[in-house]
Amino acid sequence: TRTPVTVTVTGAAGQIGYALLFRIASGQLLGADVPVKLRLLEIPQGLKAAEGTAMELDDCAFPLLQGIDISDDPNVGFDGANVALLVGARPRTKGMERGDLLEANGGIFKPQGKAINDHAADDIKVLVVGNPANTNALIAQAAAPDVPAERFTAMTRLDHNRALSQLSKKTGAPVSEIKKLTIWGNHSATQYPDVFHAEVAGKNAAEVVNDEQWLADTFIPTVAKRGAAIIEARGASSAASAANAAIDHVHTWVNGTDADNWTSAGVVSDGSYGVPEGLISSFPVTAANGKFEIVQGLDVNEFSRTRIDASVKELEEEREAVRGLGLI
């Protein structure tokens, strides 16, 4: 029998946490033959609700679930963690400036990064979901100097999946026939969903669509503003789709991408495509042997260049801001 994998979920009592934990425990994160131990990290006010969720997890009698620990101490929550899903974050409230938001989240992600550094397993893989995800990941990574930088990633898989779905609707091709889409940059309204290297049933997606105005005026804003549209329709932000994307991200990281495809993830830049080194930016990535690799050598046309640059500029500004606050 395989040794269990320890998965830590922060913000476990929140709405994404609720959509995520049952899927992890059922085997969808790591595989149907991999036992899991869950560690739920919450703030004190969230502990009681996390205990309720743990009771429900017990009541599912998942064969793979080998234990649940709940804590409000990051040093306990990340102890022995092989996978950490950092979901809990400080949301932007009315009147809050971006600097305030970055500072409030620095107060969460810096100590969590330190706790990961000191207590997680050597093979720790971190996915940051809580917003601003890219910069929160950078803060956590900077606080974990003993962990290889590439183990810290930020989630743009939901954006990727949204783009797949929109392109599927437009072209009539099933999502399974759409490959090599890319989300570039920040998980924010400046993100750039790129179809120029994508394929629809084996043909170039931009040629199949053949409508640059639709790309500029409909596709890109629909993907980039989908989060706001969900809030408007549902009265609450994306939860099950966000949890699904987190499952996809980690599953791909661990199990790899297909030979004829790639996906999108916020990973540490090595300077590729003019993205300054060290920024955690979304790129086209493949995965193999438990590692993401940035897809190299793609041509970037003028349409794409301006949009990638704009999103990367925002990431640089966020990095400057958290540097100024002493968070990295």
Ligand code: NAX
């Ligand atoms: P909720 O407000 O429902 O839940 C957040 C939970 O985190 C709460 O239970 C809270 O007590 C807990 N928490 C806060 N600070 C914590 C800390 N220091 N340690 C542990 N737990 C802590 O939010 P939810 O809808 O679950 O969303 C969570 C985060 O995901 C938000 O930051 C949200 O903006 C972000 N999202 C990111 C997405 C992405 O694609 N990267 C998409 C979905 C989502 O909007």
